[in-house]
Amino acid sequence: MAPYIIGALIGAYLGYLIYRQVKNIKEKNYCGSCAGCPSAQSCGQIKEANGKEAPTS
Amino acid sequence: MVGKAMANDTMEKVNDRQKELQIGFIGNPNSGKTTLFNAYTGARLKVANWPGVTVEKKQGVFKYHNHVYKLVDLPGIYSLTSYSIEEKVSRQYILSDDVDLIVDVADASNLEKNLYLVLQLIEIGKPVVLALNMMDVVEERGMVIDLHRLHETLGIPVIPVSARKKTGLDILMHAVSHSTEPESGDEPVVIYSDLIEGKISKIIQRLVDYDPNIYNPRFYAIKLLEQDPQVMQAYPIELSDIVNKSYETEIINEKYDFIEEIVEEVLINRQEKAMVTDKIDSILTHKVWGVPIFLGIMGLIFFLTFAIGGGIQGMLEEWLESFSIWTEASLLGLNAGHVLTSLIVDGIIAGVGTIVTFLPNIAILFLALAFLEDSGYMARITYVMNGLMSKVGLSGKALIPMLLGFGCTVPAIMATRTLENQRDRIKTILITPFMSCAAKIPIYILLSGLFFGKYAPLAALSMYIIGLVTGLLTAYVVNKLEKRIDKKKNRRQELEVNQLLIELPEYKTPNAHSIFIYVWENVKAYLTKAGTTIFLASVVLWFILRFGTTGFVEDMSLSFGASIGRILVPVLAPAGLGFWQIGVSLIAGLAAKEVVVSSMGILFGVANIESAMGLSAMQQTLGAIGFGPLNAYSMMIFVLFYTPCVAALAVIGQELKSVKWTALVFLFQLVFAWLGSVLVYQIAGLFF
Amino acid sequence: MTLKDAKNGEIYVVEDSIISQPVKRRLEAMGLIEGTLIRKNNQALDGSIIFMVRGTRLAIGKELAQAITVKKALASDLGKGRRGYGPGHGRRRGPGMGHRKGCGKGQAMGRQAGKGCREMGVDNW
Numbered sequence: 001m002a003p004y005i006i007g008a009l010i011g012a013y014l015g016y017l018i019y020r021q022v023k024n025i026k027e028k029n030y031c032g033s034c035a036g037c038p039s040a041q042s043c044g045q046i047k048e049a050n051g052k053e054a055p056t057s
Numbered sequence: 058m059v060g061k062a063m064a065n066d067t068m069e070k071v072n073d074r075q076k077e078l079q080i081g082f083i084g085n086p087n088s089g090k091t092t093l094f095n096a097y098t099g100a101r102l103k104v105a106n107w108p109g110v111t112v113e114k115k116q117g118v119f120k121y122h123n124h125v126y127k128l129v130d131l132p133g134i135y136s137l138t139s140y141s142i143e144e145k146v147s148r149q150y151i152l153s154d155d156v157d158l159i160v161d162v163a164d165a166s167n168l169e170k171n172l173y174l175v176l177q178l179i180e181i182g183k184p185v186v187l188a189l190n191m192m193d194v195v196e197e198r199g200m201v202i203d204l205h206r207l208h209e210t211l212g213i214p215v216i217p218v219s220a221r222k223k224t225g226l227d228i229l230m231h232a233v234s235h236s237t238e239p240e241s242g243d244e245p246v247v248i249y250s251d252l253i254e255g256k257i258s259k260i261i262q263r264l265v266d267y268d269p270n271i272y273n274p275r276f277y278a279i280k281l282l283e284q285d286p287q288v289m290q291a292y293p294i295e296l297s298d299i300v301n302k303s304y305e306t307e308i309i310n311e312k313y314d315f316i317e318e319i320v321e322e323v324l325i326n327r328q329e330k331a332m333v334t335d336k337i338d339s340i341l342t343h344k345v346w347g348v349p350i351f352l353g354i355m356g357l358i359f360f361l362t363f364a365i366g367g368g369i370q371g372m373l374e375e376w377l378e379s380f381s382i383w384t385e386a387s388l389l390g391l392n393a394g395h396v397l398t399s400l401i402v403d404g405i406i407a408g409v410g411t412i413v414t415f416l417p418n419i420a421i422l423f424l425a426l427a428f429l430e431d432s433g434y435m436a437r438i439t440y441v442m443n444g445l446m447s448k449v450g451l452s453g454k455a456l457i458p459m460l461l462g463f464g465c466t467v468p469a470i471m472a473t474r475t476l477e478n479q480r481d482r483i484k485t486i487l488i489t490p491f492m493s494c495a496a497k498i499p500i501y502i503l504l505s506g507l508f509f510g511k512y513a514p515l516a517a518l519s520m521y522i523i524g525l526v527t528g529l530l531t532a533y534v535v536n537k538l539e540k541r542i543d544k545k546k547n548r549r550q551e552l553e554v555n556q557l558l559i560e561l562p563e564y565k566t567p568n569a570h571s572i573f574i575y576v577w578e579n580v581k582a583y584l585t586k587a588g589t590t591i592f593l594a595s596v597v598l599w600f601i602l603r604f605g606t607t608g609f610v611e612d613m614s615l616s617f618g619a620s621i622g623r624i625l626v627p628v629l630a631p632a633g634l635g636f637w638q639i640g641v642s643l644i645a646g647l648a649a650k651e652v653v654v655s656s657m658g659i660l661f662g663v664a665n666i667e668s669a670m671g672l673s674a675m676q677q678t679l680g681a682i683g684f685g686p687l688n689a690y691s692m693m694i695f696v697l698f699y700t701p702c703v704a705a706l707a708v709i710g711q712e713l714k715s716v717k718w719t720a721l722v723f724l725f726q727l728v729f730a731w732l733g734s735v736l737v738y739q740i741a742g743l744f745f
Numbered sequence: 746m747t748l749k750d751a752k753n754g755e756i757y758v759v760e761d762s763i764i765s766q767p768v769k770r771r772l773e774a775m776g777l778i779e780g781t782l783i784r785k786n787n788q789a790l791d792g793s794i795i796f797m798v799r800g801t802r803l804a805i806g807k808e809l810a811q812a813i814t815v816k817k818a819l820a821s822d823l824g825k826g827r828r829g830y831g832p833g834h835g836r837r838r839g840p841g842m843g844h845r846k847g848c849g850k851g852q853a854m855g856r857q858a859g860k861g862c863r864e865m866g867v868d869n870w
Contacts, residue, residue, distance in 0.1 A: 136774035167799075306773060334802070560803055
């Protein structure tokens, strides 16, 4: 029984990760793959953060 | 006014919307806007002690009694005349209709310089509240500011705060809630000389004729006198008889006359406490010793990262190995099938676990960078190294993004926004990926540890030196090319624009809290990445390496992965990397550099790459297929140069605003990596 | 003389700066205008310098240092008013204030509605 539960959990987590990845890419939000850098802050760390603020020139 | 009790829900909702005011935090660079913003919103935005840390507009929500405020943190500016990209963000926002109230965050310990922006902001005509930050420093120095008189002279609320010690925050918000209308706006704060005032009133007349509904025409009149290009565009009225030249200098001069008067009146007991900074500067920015000291500090940082971090990492490796063995045994005990066991042990633990063991190295590196940034030394580096940098056609300021690049390329590339010169900026963006980011540390440690024994730290350090030197050479070559093109097209570059010009903050003892935030945010991000991107990549890698056309395979050389890797073998062979395993690793590394190490964990097994005995076994395995120290070094060179991760590419694309250029950067790095490793392998091959 | 040729640790008065507009504006906004007192702190081998203006240290490259002309501050420049030279000590008294209409400083500073300049002047001077 236990192996099935473990397998299901891993499967569910993988599903979630893939869903998130696809969503991020669709939104052109590549920070999902770059949690490893402080720029993750610009990707919704603050509620209502206006992350994709384009540089104005 | 807010706060009236509303009878029904809809009315309340309308009222709520009215209550949500946008409050812009603006002020000189390094005056503590972000610290204040963090204190109110609970955000953990990066704070450090050099001008230009914040390069983006950030928003957060703060509730004060029954008001909901949208707080906006902005990059620091010295004046409303914008100079570099990040400053334009601030100017544009402050002049837009979005902002309802401006909180000017000023460094009270340096009132004179901060007041210039204060005066400009008041002239805009929007409600302004002056937050005198760093009052704790003022008190420490025994200075006294006559707040009452300052309020009288400026005509706006003046609130003493200390964002760091979180004092005065409530009073500031109280003032904000009562200042949503400008205070009796008619009386101008600065009255200029008769000449200027005469011109202002004439321009106001024409502005009102042009647009009868104009709000605060005085501000636009002043801007038109300064010949501000944007305002001139917005109000294209004929003024040549009044404005025969830009009066900006006169206006600045008269503002400063006024500032001096204010300062003389409100500042009591100024003290020359700043001498400590001068003393430290006489050593750290010394004519001769400045450069060696900087190189020494950088050397120390990498020594700590590799030598000390390596020790702790060794311990974690042993734990991971025992954990891996224990898990395998438990799974077998639970009667799990060998596919599931393999997924967990050979896929997830090998892929993700291996990455986690490098956490100490990452934490130490970011801790060191935090000290560099929070002490006040960061800005000095631009001065110390300006000579060398100008030889390759860059300003010393380009070093800030480059140094940040040792942590992560993404924020480093964002930091290039502080460079005033567009060409400087593009060159810096091009070379910043050559600065090995933290994600490459595991690869260097793993490969150098495997093949270079006690010289491992040296081999790793050499990557940083090679990266830096190559970056500088690239800048040099691009600079030469640019000059040649300029000469051909007869263009003249205004030299001074890429000249160094930076404010040096005072040294301070690094603040434990900001350092903690800095390190913790990076550690957290690293772990998050391990749990998400690397987890996913590891499972995918495990799948393609464990499955072949025949289903689950024990021998990975029969897997799909091996077939994919083999495609690359002929291309990589000249670099000594003609092994399908390396091909798979390098392709996987495109997602994130850490995945190169994950893939090695999956390919060779945790037990093999994590324990001393396993190491020698792996060396033998690799040796048997002909992969020796030279191949390892060649691979390190390849990893050093090759394409940055997806996030870095995305941010490069965002900053260069061109898909074509981004694709070029991508190809450039890839070709460079290949050429570099081929060169190293072939030339070194002649000697060894 | 230019700021590049000035001596470390000495105090100077800014005369002029011959620089392209954007950089000049930036320096002016930072308070470096004609008549400002500055102290040169340091000079690197390549000619970049650190100097102190209005309480802050600025680092500038060689070309900028060469473009700013200064003269040595006299004792009379330093002793103006309550302000001797020190960190943050600014300009000499320029003629600027004299231009103000009416009753001088008081009025320029008074922004409060309803308070005439005379009243403020009496209250606070």
